[in-house]
Amino acid sequence: MKISVAGTGYVGLVTAVCLAEKGNIVTCLDIDMGKIALMQKGFSPIFEPKLEELMQKNRDNIVYTSDYIMAYRDADVIIIGVGTPEKKDGSANLKYVFEVAKQIAETVERDCIVIVKSTVPVGTNDKVEQIIKENRKCKVNIEVVSNPEFLSQGTAVQDTLNATRIVLGVESQKAESILKQMYSQFEIPFVITDRRSAEMIKYAANDFLALKISYINEMANLCEIVGANIEDVAKGMGMDPRIGDRFLNAGIGYGGSCFPKDTKALHWLASFNDYELKTVKAAIEVNENQKIKLIKKSKKYFDSFKGLNIAVLGLTFKPGTDDLRDAPSLVNIPLLIEDGANVKAWDPVGMDNFRKIYPDEIKYCNSIEETLIDTDICFIFTEWPEIKNFKLEKFTRLMKNPLVLDGRNCYSLDEAEKRGLIYESIGRRK
Numbered sequence: 390m391k392i393s394v395a396g397t398g399y400v401g402l403v404t405a406v407c408l409a410e411k412g413n414i415v416t417c418l419d420i421d422m423g424k425i426a427l428m429q430k431g432f433s434p435i436f437e438p439k440l441e442e443l444m445q446k447n448r449d450n451i452v453y454t455s456d457y458i459m460a461y462r463d464a465d466v467i468i469i470g471v472g473t474p475e476k477k478d479g480s481a482n483l484k485y486v487f488e489v490a491k492q493i494a495e496t497v498e499r500d501c502i503v504i505v506k507s508t509v510p511v512g513t514n515d516k517v518e519q520i521i522k523e524n525r526k527c528k529v530n531i532e533v534v535s536n537p538e539f540l541s542q543g544t545a546v547q548d549t550l551n552a553t554r555i556v557l558g559v560e561s562q563k564a565e566s567i568l569k570q571m572y573s574q575f576e577i578p579f580v581i582t583d584r585r586s587a588e589m590i591k592y593a594a595n596d597f598l599a600l601k602i603s604y605i606n607e608m609a610n611l612c613e614i615v616g617a618n619i620e621d622v623a624k625g626m627g628m629d630p631r632i633g634d635r636f637l638n639a640g641i642g643y644g645g646s647c648f649p650k651d652t653k654a655l656h657w658l659a660s661f662n663d664y665e666l667k668t669v670k671a672a673i674e675v676n677e678n679q680k681i682k683l684i685k686k687s688k689k690y691f692d693s694f695k696g697l698n699i700a701v702l703g704l705t706f707k708p709g710t711d712d713l714r715d716a717p718s719l720v721n722i723p724l725l726i727e728d729g730a731n732v733k734a735w736d737p738v739g740m741d742n743f744r745k746i747y748p749d750e751i752k753y754c755n756s757i758e759e760t761l762i763d764t765d766i767c768f769i770f771t772e773w774p775e776i777k778n779f780k781l782e783k784f785t786r787l788m789k790n791p792l793v794l795d796g797r798n799c800y801s802l803d804e805a806e807k808r809g810l811i812y813e814s815i816g817r818r819k
């Protein structure tokens with residue numbers, strides 16, 4: 390089976406490499422020649438644990454190219470894994486998906502299956518099918534299948550190889566059996582449904598997880614008011630298998646390339662169809678407020694940040710990735726700078742990307758220690774292991790004023806107190 394994958398971002402590249410790992414021959418296509426050259430040398434253009442290792446291991450099974458004619462012409466399966474970024478109105482920008490569909494239509498010379506793996510609103514697969522029909526050059530049969538992915542950044546490879554389910558939105562028996570064959574080595578249960586339901590599963594799942602986070606964040610806010618501890622509350626809730634113990638970590642809100650975009654896109658889709666998704670709307674609002682929660686807490690100690698030396702630990706939207714998309718750091722740091730603070734920051738992998746946005750406005754440090762020296766406040770935005778395992782006495786020793794505002798509940802309250810820290814976290818009893 391010849392499989393081609395359009396787009397070498399998280400979805401496309403990880404899918405391609407995992408299919409190769411399971412014995413398939415895969416062609417990876419991207420318009421970015423720089424990325425192609427890098428991948429041809431065996432390097433990954435994205436920071437993702439285990440990915441580069443598998444790219445090198447499966448060198449002989451993967452071809453990297455920017456020649457779409459070569460990639461599509463005689464493929465059995467073409468996977469669309471290009472981005473669907475957010476538009477100003479909150480809807481998903483489908484330009485890249487449709488461009489690939491058009492190129493496929495103009496190129497393929499034999500029957501094939503086109504899989505839409507990008508996260509797309511309900512009805513997009515139908516449009517892809519229509520574009521292909523309208524632009525087809527050869528008289529071939531091209532079937533469109535919805536096959537969303539559920540990988541998380543930082544654990545993308547293992548999430549793909551050991552996925553909880555493979556969702557196939559198919560309109561024919563033939564397409565179903567070809568896809569089952571492609572995934573035959575994965576030993577993962579299938580959910581077979583129609584295309585629109587498959588498209589909906591992806592959004593419904595992501596938005597439910599976002600809701601779960603916003604819910605626990607609101608509970609955390611209430612815990613602070615009424616004097617309860619969110620970690621014990623989450624533990625007590627999570628032991629009920631109907632609720633489940635995952636995605637109940639309170640913090641300064643969700644970020645990343647998916648939850649913020651997918652909640653807005655589903656809300657937009659509902660509104661477009663004259664229906665208001667009230668729960669999703671609330672999740673979005675709660676998240677926006679949660680992101681500035683630490684700044685609000687800091688007002689207890691300082692009226693303004695003017696002239697203060699501030700340490701920031703963690704810039705990425707979560708550990709295990711260098712991705713900054715919708716990270717709380719991007720909301721908070723500009724507020725600190727605008728107010729006249731001197732900001733120093735450290736992140737194990739996110740600093741290069743942050744420097745591209747803020748080259749001169751903040752000082753980038755080589756270690757947590759260097760970041761903390763002589764500071765008045767320390768903000769923690771990402772729970773990197775290096776930060777969680779950092780010795781608390783060093784905060785007291787290095788900072789001018791050991792006020793630590795922790796948005797990810799990295800430390801125990803008792804330990805922080807013992808080490809003399811003025812410590813604020815999320816949803817925990819003081």
Ligand code: UGA
Nearest residue numbers: 538539540541542636637638640642643644645647706707
């Ligand atoms: C998310 C989903 O978890 C994946 O299943 C999905 O496939 C992916 O989006 C996608 O659509 O491509 P991802 O954005 O990589 O994956 O990261 P998550 O681990 O879900 O974290 C998202 C955000 O939620 C992070 O900012 C994280 O800090 C936050 N979070 C997560 C919490 O604040 N609390 C939690 O308990 C869990």
